[in-house]
Amino acid sequence: MLSKKEIKYIQSLALKKHRDDTGLFVAEGPKIVHELAQHFPAYIQMLYAVKEWVKENAGLIDASKIREVSEDELERLSQLHTPNKVIVVLKKFHVDKPVRPSFLLYLDEIQDPGNFGTIIRIADWFGVHHVICSQGCADLYNPKVVQSTMASIARVQVHYDDDEQWLLKQQLPVYAATLNGKPVYGHAKIKEGILLIGNESKGLRKELVEKATEELTIPRLGSAESLNAAVATGIILSHLLAN
Amino acid sequence: MLSKKEIKYIQSLALKKHRDDTGLFVAEGPKIVHELAQHFPAYIQMLYAVKEWVKENAGLIDASKIREVSEDELERLSQLHTPNKVIVVLKKFHVDKPVRPSFLLYLDEIQDPGNFGTIIRIADWFGVHHVICSQGCADLYNPKVVQSTMASIARVQVHYDDDEQWLLKQQLPVYAATLNGKPVYGHAKIKEGILLIGNESKGLRKELVEKATEELTIPRLGSAESLNAAVATGIILSHLLAN
Numbered sequence: 001m002l003s004k005k006e007i008k009y010i011q012s013l014a015l016k017k018h019r020d021d022t023g024l025f026v027a028e029g030p031k032i033v034h035e036l037a038q039h040f041p042a043y044i045q046m047l048y049a050v051k052e053w054v055k056e057n058a059g060l061i062d063a064s065k066i067r068e069v070s071e072d073e074l075e076r077l078s079q080l081h082t083p084n085k086v087i088v089v090l091k092k093f094h095v096d097k098p099v100r101p102s103f104l105l106y107l108d109e110i111q112d113p114g115n116f117g118t119i120i121r122i123a124d125w126f127g128v129h130h131v132i133c134s135q136g137c138a139d140l141y142n143p144k145v146v147q148s149t150m151a152s153i154a155r156v157q158v159h160y161d162d163d164e165q166w167l168l169k170q171q172l173p174v175y176a177a178t179l180n181g182k183p184v185y186g187h188a189k190i191k192e193g194i195l196l197i198g199n200e201s202k203g204l205r206k207e208l209v210e211k212a213t214e215e216l217t218i219p220r221l222g223s224a225e226s227l228n229a230a231v232a233t234g235i236i237l238s239h240l241l242a243n
Numbered sequence: 244m245l246s247k248k249e250i251k252y253i254q255s256l257a258l259k260k261h262r263d264d265t266g267l268f269v270a271e272g273p274k275i276v277h278e279l280a281q282h283f284p285a286y287i288q289m290l291y292a293v294k295e296w297v298k299e300n301a302g303l304i305d306a307s308k309i310r311e312v313s314e315d316e317l318e319r320l321s322q323l324h325t326p327n328k329v330i331v332v333l334k335k336f337h338v339d340k341p342v343r344p345s346f347l348l349y350l351d352e353i354q355d356p357g358n359f360g361t362i363i364r365i366a367d368w369f370g371v372h373h374v375i376c377s378q379g380c381a382d383l384y385n386p387k388v389v390q391s392t393m394a395s396i397a398r399v400q401v402h403y404d405d406d407e408q409w410l411l412k413q414q415l416p417v418y419a420a421t422l423n424g425k426p427v428y429g430h431a432k433i434k435e436g437i438l439l440i441g442n443e444s445k446g447l448r449k450e451l452v453e454k455a456t457e458e459l460t461i462p463r464l465g466s467a468e469s470l471n472a473a474v475a476t477g478i479i480l481s482h483l484l485a486n
């Protein structure tokens with residue numbers, strides 16, 4: 001049985017303050033836990049799972065790191081409406097800046113956790129391995145971000161960095177997603193570059209747009225004022241990387 | 244001042260049961276209220292707004308339909324974390340099936356309210372005027388759907404219909420979004436057709452895929468198992484309608 005103290009401590013990781021203090025975060029559900037166990041076994045601090053999961057996943061991680069819990073206990077630990085068999089507590093990843101990357105996605109103040117997680121999942125779909133975020137972005141370890149990545153958090157390296165000088169030193173073409181650029185349709189497929197995606201309502205900061213090699217736009221055929229930032233990222237990546 | 248009864252009644256519209264019983268729903272915030280007042284003035288039953296909004300929007304709708312409320316009252320009426328000046332109660336729209344449409348988006352059991360609302364916004368961006376939904380889709384009038392459309396709910400006509408025979412009688416080419424189809428990149432621009440988008444985890448029902456003229460896929464360059472349904476819809480529409 002879990003102690004009240006242990007339950008409280010895991011619940012507390014829903015808050016950024018406690019994640020920052022402890023250097024830990026939480027991920028839930030069989031799919032994401034499986035991916036994390038494969039890619040980051042050393043980062044797993046403790047795993048809490050119901051009997052059924054424990055039985056089916058023998059050998060996935062070191063048994064000393066597994067605590068079997070009741071459905072009731074799982075429910076108390078979980079941040080989800082419908083708890084899903086397993087919860088893992090991990091150390092935050094240590095991720096170095098990429099060395100001579102060929103393609104980078106740069107996010108400028110993407111604040112909605114769902115959008116942020118979905119963008120990481122999109123990056124993973126399109127084979128983008130590095131996402132650089134301004135400090136104004138949502139916290140990667142926010143439970144909503146973690147869950148929205150649908151396990152892509154285990155495959156895409158996310159760096160927080162406000163050092164835009166570093167970005168520009170990569171000597172890669174810089175593409176800025178704006179509302180008044182060149183249509184992204186028909187753009188030649190690119191092999192390298194940095195795609196800049198801006199905040200949901202304010203767009204990209206002017207000083208970033210000014211540094212772009214090219215501004216790209218998804219032409220509007222109808223009347224909506226804007227597209228969701230994750231949807232726009234998906235559309236632009238699909239036209240640049242895979243057309 | 245609003246009576247307790249009136250406050251309770253408006254709050255109750257957050258639940259489908261009460262929306263079904265009354266035929267009413269709620270939308271919030273200046274942007275969406277402005278669009279609804281322009282497109283559907285006759286559907287507005289009552290509007291509740293703080294003094295500032297009332298002053299700035301004189302003449303937008305019939306004054307007899309405006310109730311000025313305090314910030315406290317607005318907060319009690321609102322479903323949002325941060326209430327935003329104005330809340331409107333409307334009659335659900337009466338929408339006929341389109342007659343000889345040139346392009347339709349068909350949604351098969353899109354259940355997540357955020358995805359559903361985002362797809363309506365995407366349709367609006369790409370000039371798609373008609374969305375047909377299976378009965379298994381989320382409720383269009385769910386507050387999360389309404390807000391996720393970002394006012395596009397006023398411009399896109401959404402029909403619930405399980406009559407797939409009707410779909411096929413339109414004699415339009417049918418494109419099914421699946422994981423094993425022809426790459427959507429490089430597809431010729433289309434002028435007419437029906438795009439079928441399936442459930443977030445189960446995809447499209449087999450009987451629908453069988454009726455498709457063509458299966459289309461967004462090729463995966465990386466490792467994510469799937470793309471978010473709204474993101475996939477945006478990418479496919481961008482390649483079919485606007486490339």
